[in-house]
Amino acid sequence: GQQLNQSPQSMFIQEGEDVSMNCTSSSIFNTWLWYKQDPGEGPVLLIALYKAGELTSNGRLTAQFGITRKDSFLNISASIPSDVGIYFCAGPGNSGTYKYIFGTGTRLKVLA
């Protein structure tokens, strides 16, 4: 079945540093979503991407839809302690459905 692999699995960074993470798929996607999950809460949508090559920002977050349509990237600039959490990518399980599958997650820890 379809799989979404995220890397890195986890990372410790210093406050103020930039962060990069990526997500790769075994198949082509027409939509990429990025979510953040805070401890004890459900995932919250950060950014949605709909077109290959698209670059979209949400504050300090920037995400890109890879041109191969099999990958996506998320960057966080000037990280702050509240960026701590798990970041998930997600894509539609089958084209034309609303059945999204989620990546394995990148756990981010920010050292003040």
Added chain:
Amino acid sequence: DAGVIQSPRHEVTEMGQEVTLRCKPISGHDYLFWYRQTMMRGLELLIYFNNNVPIDDSGMPEDRFSAKMPNASFSTLKIQPSEPRDSAVYFCASNDPRRIENNYGYTFGSGTRLTVV
């Protein structure tokens, strides 16, 4: 908007007991999803509904799991009998993909942490 509301937030039960998890989607959202999250398997889609009708239940692990959506504002996920390996966080999410502001992303509830001992 109160968001997606799940209850209970935490549930501890003994093996063999019946467990019922509840979800109230956002008003007007006609898609509802049940996910399970574990360290080993991450976020797994169990089942989803459209207009109260189950569309895909291929992720439901066993016959011990069942889900219903009797109306547009309520859904349940039931496990009977429960087993220790069912321990996980169960999330409900809803969406109305026709609404542009949704950006095709789901809105998740805060989850129910289930522990079966």
